[in-house]
Amino acid sequence: MKILISGALGFMGREVATQARARDIEVACGVDIVSGQADYPLYTDFENCPVVDAIVDFSTWKPGADLLSYAVKHRIPAVIASTGLTNEQLAAIDEAAKAIPIFRSGNMSLGIALLRALAKKAASVLGENFDIEIVEAHHNRKADAPSGTALMLLDAVKQGCESPREAVFGRHGRDCKRQKQEIGVHALRGGTVTGEHEVCFFGTSERVKISHSAENRSVFAAGALQAAMFLVGKEPGLYSMDDVVGQI
DSSP: EEEEEEESHHHHHHHHHHHHHHHOEEEEEEEOOSSOOOOOOOOSSTTTOOOOSSSEEOOSSSTHHHHHHHHHHTTTOOOEOOOOOOOOHHHHHHHHHTSSEEEEOOOHHHHHHHHHHHHHHHHHHHHHTEEEEEEEEOOOTSSSSSSSHHHHHHHHHHOSSSOOOOEEEOOSSSSOOOTTTTEEEEEETTTOEEEEEEEEEEEOEEEEEEEEESTTHHHHHHHHHHHHHTTTTTSSSEEEEHHHHHHO
């Protein structure tokens, strides 16, 4: 399989290339808005890129529209692992998925996909009588907060709860007593933390915590490559790690 890495010179782009070599997957080229060096051809846009079997995207999405145009034009499956996307960008992905298979996830870890399923189940059992809080921690270079993974967990917990819930992102001030319908979401930033996520259920005299820790970036790169292999040959549509978990 031949892939194109979007965001090739970033930390995750380089990790994808490393993981691809270990799996005998050919990196045909890479795209990045900054200049640099790699052991495969690099481009600053998608216009002159060769046709590949799949795209793996870990970019900042400044060239995102070009990625979708290139993918749709050549009918290339795309794995979009970028986070912090706007509603407009998400709408563009939904539109492109009518023409090509697109795999989008805020986290490419198989363990996180399982965490989402467990959190949804726990919310369906405990949600009406327990307070729910989501805490995530990442390195000090991460730009978006809360993380895309925390938002995925929030969505899973909301689906599990019987009654409507409202997200509260952090708390401060003198009048911020917790309300029953709240789900607190908190972001920690510091050092070199790869990624930690915890869903906490606080009841009367007991609490339940479900957590996941990523020890290094290789787990996300490996998951993205697994997603790319999963996409090849699929019908147009929007896919997620839940589909991979279901297949397993």
